[in-house]
Amino acid sequence: MIGILHCCSGASLEIASGTILLSLIFKHFRALSAIYPKYPVLIMANLNQKKYPAKDDFPNFEGHKSLLSKYLTADMYAKLRDVATPSGYTLDRAIQNGVDNPDFHLGLLAGDEETYTVFADLFDPVIEEYHNGFKKTDNHKTDLDASKILDDVLDPAYVISSRVRTGRNIRGMALSPHVCRSERRAIEKMVSEALNSLAADLKGKYYSLMKMDEKTQQQLIDDHFLFDRPVSRHFTSGGMARDFPDGRGIWHNDKKNFLVWINEEDHTRIISMQMGGNMKEVFERFTRGLTEVEKHIKDKTGKEFMKNDHLGFVLTCPSNLGTGVRCSVHAKLPHMAKDKRFEEICTKMRLQKRGTSGEFTESVGGVYDISNLDRLGSSEVEQVNCVIKGVKVLIEMEKKLEKGESIDDLVPK
Amino acid sequence: MASFSRSMFSNGNLKKVTLVAAAAAGVGLGIAYASRQQVQAGMNKSVQFPASMNYPDLKKHNNVMASHLTPAIYAELSRKVTPNGCTLDECIQTGVDNPGHPFIKTVGMVAGDEECYEVFKEIFDPVIDERHNGYRTDQLHPTDLDASKIRGGYLDPEYVLSSRVRTGRSIRGLSLPPHCDRAERRMVESVVCRALDKLSGDLNGRYYPLNQMSEQEQQQLIDDHFLFDKPVSPLLTCAGMARDWPDARGIWHNDAKNFLVWVNEEDHTRLISMEKGGNMKAVFDRFCQGLNEVESLIKSEGWEYMWNEHLGYILTCPSNLGTGLRAGVHVKLPNLSKDPRFDDILEKLRLQKRGTGGVDTESTNGIFDISNLDRLGQSEVQLVQRVIDGVDLLVKMEKQLEKSRPINSLMPK
Numbered sequence: 001m002i003g004i005l006h007c008c009s010g011a012s013l014e015i016a017s018g019t020i021l022l023s024l025i026f027k028h029f030r031a032l033s034a035i036y037p038k039y040p041v042l043i044m045a046n047l048n049q050k051k052y053p054a055k056d057d058f059p060n061f062e063g064h065k066s067l068l069s070k071y072l073t074a075d076m077y078a079k080l081r082d083v084a085t086p087s088g089y090t091l092d093r094a095i096q097n098g099v100d101n102p103d104f105h106l107g108l109l110a111g112d113e114e115t116y117t118v119f120a121d122l123f124d125p126v127i128e129e130y131h132n133g134f135k136k137t138d139n140h141k142t143d144l145d146a147s148k149i150l151d152d153v154l155d156p157a158y159v160i161s162s163r164v165r166t167g168r169n170i171r172g173m174a175l176s177p178h179v180c181r182s183e184r185r186a187i188e189k190m191v192s193e194a195l196n197s198l199a200a201d202l203k204g205k206y207y208s209l210m211k212m213d214e215k216t217q218q219q220l221i222d223d224h225f226l227f228d229r230p231v232s233r234h235f236t237s238g239g240m241a242r243d244f245p246d247g248r249g250i251w252h253n254d255k256k257n258f259l260v261w262i263n264e265e266d267h268t269r270i271i272s273m274q275m276g277g278n279m280k281e282v283f284e285r286f287t288r289g290l291t292e293v294e295k296h297i298k299d300k301t302g303k304e305f306m307k308n309d310h311l312g313f314v315l316t317c318p319s320n321l322g323t324g325v326r327c328s329v330h331a332k333l334p335h336m337a338k339d340k341r342f343e344e345i346c347t348k349m350r351l352q353k354r355g356t357s358g359e360f361t362e363s364v365g366g367v368y369d370i371s372n373l374d375r376l377g378s379s380e381v382e383q384v385n386c387v388i389k390g391v392k393v394l395i396e397m398e399k400k401l402e403k404g405e406s407i408d409d410l411v412p413k
Numbered sequence: 414m415a416s417f418s419r420s421m422f423s424n425g426n427l428k429k430v431t432l433v434a435a436a437a438a439g440v441g442l443g444i445a446y447a448s449r450q451q452v453q454a455g456m457n458k459s460v461q462f463p464a465s466m467n468y469p470d471l472k473k474h475n476n477v478m479a480s481h482l483t484p485a486i487y488a489e490l491s492r493k494v495t496p497n498g499c500t501l502d503e504c505i506q507t508g509v510d511n512p513g514h515p516f517i518k519t520v521g522m523v524a525g526d527e528e529c530y531e532v533f534k535e536i537f538d539p540v541i542d543e544r545h546n547g548y549r550t551d552q553l554h555p556t557d558l559d560a561s562k563i564r565g566g567y568l569d570p571e572y573v574l575s576s577r578v579r580t581g582r583s584i585r586g587l588s589l590p591p592h593c594d595r596a597e598r599r600m601v602e603s604v605v606c607r608a609l610d611k612l613s614g615d616l617n618g619r620y621y622p623l624n625q626m627s628e629q630e631q632q633q634l635i636d637d638h639f640l641f642d643k644p645v646s647p648l649l650t651c652a653g654m655a656r657d658w659p660d661a662r663g664i665w666h667n668d669a670k671n672f673l674v675w676v677n678e679e680d681h682t683r684l685i686s687m688e689k690g691g692n693m694k695a696v697f698d699r700f701c702q703g704l705n706e707v708e709s710l711i712k713s714e715g716w717e718y719m720w721n722e723h724l725g726y727i728l729t730c731p732s733n734l735g736t737g738l739r740a741g742v743h744v745k746l747p748n749l750s751k752d753p754r755f756d757d758i759l760e761k762l763r764l765q766k767r768g769t770g771g772v773d774t775e776s777t778n779g780i781f782d783i784s785n786l787d788r789l790g791q792s793e794v795q796l797v798q799r800v801i802d803g804v805d806l807l808v809k810m811e812k813q814l815e816k817s818r819p820i821n822s823l824m825p826k
Contacts, residue, residue: 046594047497047498048594052600056595056599057596058595059657096657100655182462185466236650241510243469243509246469246509
């Protein structure tokens with residue numbers, strides 16, 4: 001302040017005192033213990049960070065196995081550390097999940113739709129490697145035409161149940177790692193109201209988790225309807241467990257074969273399921289329900305789903321981009337389970353096996369959850385048909401092993 | 414005033430005044446704009462909802478924060494941010510996510526930086542008042558680390574198995590564990606370790622960073638009961654204190670293994686003095702010596718502890734304000750602990766019992782962890798003296814009961 005004065009003229013006493021007064025005000029501007037921004041302020045970036053060079057903040061990735069640790073260079077971090085998306089999501093928040101868990105495969109989460117473009121330098125190579133060479137210039141294809149699904153009904157002696165799920169996020173709202181309580185509640189209201197206007201075999205009811213007792217909650221989890229409480233490291237490190245169970249709930253139709261999870265990892269997870277192996281029927285109801293929900297939301301609120309030509313449907317975890325579809329069966333394959341080639345066979349057929357309580361669980365009684373590996377770069381129809389074809393092969397193999405026969409000629413090259 | 418303005422606005426000075434005013438306005442706008450930009454950088458801007466829509470649902474909650482956070486206070490304080498960018502939501506997240514225990518009332522909020530206690534005082538003050546059994550906003554906290562004032566302090570080693578004093582210290586100018594970024598946390602580690610390195614004599618020791626520890630070192634520290642683990646309690650993880658683990662965390666201890674410092678666990682530092690037996694005087698002597706020496710060492714580099722005359726030493730959890738001191742013993746009281754008056758006696762002596770595994774554990778073999786209840790409003794010397802006098806009395810009572818003699822005359826008023 002004084003410096004400016006000296007440049008302009010010889011400082012007279014009046015000007016000097018005026019300036020001192022002003023500079024006292026400015027000195028205490030920062031020391032005044034609060035800043036009063038225009039909007040209610042929620043979770044923020046650490047403003048001290050700018051005092052430190054980016055290299056002092058760069059995470060220690062020693063022993064880390066994630067794609068995050070592979071692609072986030074010190075230069076990239078320096079370039080992106082002080083950048084934020086329009087809703088205020090930062091790189092640090094996006095990578096916390098991976099920084100805290102050296103064993104995770106991906107390690108990144110989006111906090112809003114713009115995360116994928118603002119931090120494209122990091123997300124693009126991770127997406128390319130995770131999704132088998134899907135380049136940043138590639139376009140994804142959407143195809144929800146149920147008539148194209150193979151007619152084969154999978155043998156109910158082996159296939160206990162069939163299920164298709166996807167996720168949809170509402171454009172203009174932050175995603176679960178970044179969303180605040182008011183947004184989450186608005187999403188809950190918007191989606192449950194749209195669902196409550198569904199009719200016929202899709203007619204159903206919304207159950208808010210805030211109002212549900214523990215016993216009912218556990219029953220719904222055990223029935224494989226309700227998502228687990230967000231206690232896993234994936235949820236807690238990523239900030240997705242905040243405020244649980246506020247704004248969370250489940251909607252399902254009276255027949256309990258069409259369900260929507262609200263505010264779990266994504267704004268909505270839409271699920272169609274039934275006992276037995278008629279995947280085509282499952283998918284038909286899935287697409288019908290999806291289309292109606294989308295229409296109702298658009299009509300009532302004017303809002304649409306997050307989607308673009310390049311990435312398809314935009315979801316919180318980059319692993320779910322594209323179709324966001326996981327098409328799965330619970331299948332009894334106790335003999336296959338003992339075959340050392342089981343995992344490799346699944347992978348060759350673009351399938352993934354899991355335990356029956358979902359991701360990261362173990363198989364019980366030789367029953368496996370078999371689903372599609374791919375999400376991005378192929379359509380919904382292609383992915384569902386891939387599961388149908390693959391499970392058919394697995395059942396043939398199981399039957400052969402039951403009879404003590406070899407499956408060598410069935411094993412895909 | 415009139416002559417001042419006349420001379421200010423005389424022709425010759427008018428130009429200078431305008432220049433100064435313009436410069437001042439420019440700087441002022443610049444600061445405001447920069448602050449606003451910084452503020453908006455982290456803020457969830459997609460939120461255009463009034464604060465009332467973001468108010469957490471605390472109906473099922475039983476923690477101190479929930480008892481005092483009204484919608485009006487929430488609305489007022491969510492418009493504020495500390496100069497380091499910490500928000501109210503960050504402070505209360507742990508209390509929102511952890512409704513609490515029916516029997517143990519947790520605090521339910523933490524501070525992200527020193528300024529939180531001032532910027533959000535409308536909620537911190539009543540929380541502190543309740544948690545510390547009545548502490549007015551105009552009260553001053555006494556600090557006294559003059560160990561020479563202790564009387565006695567040689568507790569009977571037949572009964573007192575070990576003695577320990579711990580406290581916490583935070584480095585002024587650096588954010589606290591819920592809010593700090595990696596660069597700040599590393600700075601804490603560097604500042605503290607440089608000071609600890611210079612300790613000598615019976616305080617000569619060594620630092621073991623968590624992420625560089627060898628298997629052997631790790632096992633030794635576990636056997637010595639020194640090693641701390643990644644926090645698993647949701648009270649801590651929901652507050653964001655486990656982020657980036659184990660980056661910049663470590664343990665320092667002296668060669669004699671009776672003075673120990675934890676770096677970047679729940680607070681910037683936790684300092685612990687301990688030894689087997691009942692010589693609490695020696696433990697407290699060494700405690701004060703260590704604390705005072707570390708303080709003068711960090712001061713010589715231009716750093717200081719967070720402290721003020723109202724709240725004493727500033728720590729992450731409001732329950733540790735004041736002295737942050739827990740002075741305790743492991744003491745054998747198999748007879749006294751069975752006496753129905755035990756809890757009442759402890760209460761009157763302002764002492765607290767815990768199992769020997771620390772907080773939330775049960776006693777084994779009649780051995781209890783007995784420590785001071787209070788932290789704020791009394792000095793370190795006063796609190797340690799109370800523990801010494803109290804434990805002396807408890808041991809006297811135990812000896813009487815052993816010989817089946819009454820203890821009525823020994824009962825505290």
